[in-house]
Amino acid sequence: MSDQDSSAGQEVESGAAAAAFVAKEVTRLWKEWSEKNRRANILIAGKTGVGKSTLINTVFRENLAKTGNGRPVTQKIEEISKAGVPITILDTKGLELADFEVIRNDIISEIEARRGENAETYVHVAWLCISEGSARIEDAEIELAIALKAIGIKVMIIVTKVSRFKDNSFEKVVREQFSGITADVVLTRALSEDVYDDDDRITGHLEVRGIDQLLDLTNTYLPESQRHAFANATSLKHKKALELKRGEAKSVITFFSGAAATVGATPIPFSDAIALVPMQIGMIIKISQVYGMNVSREAALPVLASLTGISGTSMLGRTIVSGLLKMIPGAGSFVGGAISATTAATLTSALGNLYASTLSEISERGEELQLTSALNALKRKIKPQ
Ligand SMILES: Nc1nc2c(ncn2[C@@H]2O[C@H](COP(=O)(O)OP(=O)(O)O)[C@@H](O)[C@H]2O)c(=O)[nH]1
Ligand SMILES: [Mg+2]
The missing domain is CATH 3.40.50.300 (P-loop containing nucleotide triphosphate hydrolases)
Known part of the structure; x- marks a missing residue:
């Protein structure tokens, strides 16, 4: 990634510690969501x-x-x-x-x-x-x-x-x-x-x-x-089912962008960028599941990483978030590792809406939903700035 990315946030973020943080956060959000649904x-x-x-x-x-x-x-x-x-x-x-x-x-x-x-x-x-x-x-x-x-x-x-x-x-x-x-x-x-x-x-x-x-x-x-x-x-054979799924995807997006807005309110030992990763992973998985895809948390992480064109887990969070920021026009900027509540929420809901409409369109065409191809379709939708 560019110099701009490597200067953003803390210089030393151990991949393992960041991955552990992400896993813990996904679990916490998952639990909160599951208690409501x-x-x-x-x-x-x-x-x-x-x-x-x-x-x-x-x-x-x-x-x-x-x-x-x-x-x-x-x-x-x-x-x-x-x-x-x-x-x-x-x-x-x-x-x-x-x-x-x-x-x-x-x-x-x-x-x-x-x-x-x-x-x-x-x-x-x-x-x-x-x-x-x-x-x-x-x-x-x-x-x-x-x-x-x-x-x-x-x-x-x-x-x-x-x-x-x-x-x-x-x-x-x-x-x-x-x-x-x-x-x-x-x-x-x-x-x-x-x-x-x-x-x-x-x-x-x-x-x-x-x-x-x-x-x-x-x-x-x-x-x-x-x-x-x-x-x-x-x-998904039924029109009403697609309508119900669209509505539920919206409530997933609201939940996870709300969670994203609290980033910054809670101090974490990493850059804010990493704090957003669990929301986005959680959101992508939940939206996928609403559409009937069997997607596990473990399966989604590497695929999300590949969405931003990187592989490996080190610097994962920052790379994903800065990658997404570049791909989503108007999502705001990511300066010095800090993200404002508004930018975090906007970024998350923009990603969620794009992903949900991608799945909805694939379903309407009667095609089978599959994580990698769905994320590739999403990636094609997101225009680089
Ligand atoms: N033509 C028609 N046949 C049906 C319909 N629903 C069920 N069947 C047939 O009715 C039979 C009994 O159905 P099944 O679902 O096993 O009934 P169950 O015992 O109540 O579970 C089967 O031969 C089904 O194919 C329907 O809407 N139209
Ligand atoms: Mg029966």
């Missing part, structure tokens, strides 16, 4: 075959019901989760009338057991699935909705395998029967299908539908601290 847990109930697994695979990324781990919690409830996807689905096998009592008691006591000390396990919302084709509503379904409501769970009725989205007569019946019990009724079609005439000729095509509305409503019923996890877990 927690895992979301959704209960999904309904008769066998109504389309619960299909719905889970459509709504969430990575075909969650298919590829996730299913762990039997009780005889009737299975817990579905997957490493890196911050959502847990409690899938109730069947809702068969013969042993309805057992199933209902199982569900209610499982929900209550999850209300212990650990807020990570709470059930936040319930999706009660009823297939349009069943054409009737069972007393058991209504009873379950009442029991869930009684213990404070928001219940959404999901009508599955819907053929008609306008003037659906079954929807009217559902709304009537569950009036006053449920949070809302959503019509869904989780699989696309061809339409045939009497002679088996294809006469039309029905697209997946209703998922955007399901995402939208579920998001509003979730507590605020679960919305980040929910946005993360949703599949």
Whole structure:
């Protein structure tokens, strides 16, 4: 790097000590963020075959019901989760009338057991699935909705395998029967299908539908601290998912630029430049994760370093920050190793916004998101001054 960089800040900054500082700071910020943003847990109930697994695979990324781990919690409830996807689905096998009592008691006591000390396990919302084709509503379904409501769970009725989205007569019946019990009724079609005439000729095509509305409503019923996890877990196949992810990326940027603004307020044994590195690493990783990328802290550090065209860890912080300052027009300057609160925040949010819009554009093109190529695209966006 240039002479200007080597004269900035302290002359002697041991790479190892700086790296240790960065790691510690990333961990601290990570913890602070994680205390505000927690895992979301959704209960999904309904008769066998109504389309619960299909719905889970459509709504969430990575075909969650298919590829996730299913762990039997009780005889009737299975817990579905997957490493890196911050959502847990409690899938109730069947809702068969013969042993309805057992199933209902199982569900209610499982929900209550999850209300212990650990807020990570709470059930936040319930999706009660009823297939349009069943054409009737069972007393058991209504009873379950009442029991869930009684213990404070928001219940959404999901009508599955819907053929008609306008003037659906079954929807009217559902709304009537569950009036006053449920949070809302959503019509869904989780699989696309061809339409045939009497002679088996294809006469039309029905697209997946209703998922955007399901995402939208579920998001509003979730507590605020679960919305980040929910946005993360949703599949980019859906327009609404991209919208939720964009919103969550914004809150990541606000959080980390806020943290960046406090640089200078806390004395550290290095130049301010190094103090910014944890914010930027944390921010890049969190934004990546919102978009469903499996990026670890360890993986992000060298890639970020390569973004600024250097390798190795010595002088990492200063090099990254001065590199970024050069790349982001109008971010301010970095004189003598000191950065003002405004410059630190502006720099961080400029980087965050550019990165988030890069991911958003890649997603809109339907391309796969991958850290190195995403960061390269970001780098191409940032014009040198
Ligand atoms: N046509 C159509 N079939 C669906 C839809 N959702 C589920 N299915 C089919 O219904 C069957 C049962 O679905 P599944 O998700 O296993 O139901 P679960 O027992 O409630 O988990 C499967 O053959 C699915 O392919 C849908 O929206 N449209
Ligand atoms: Mg299933």
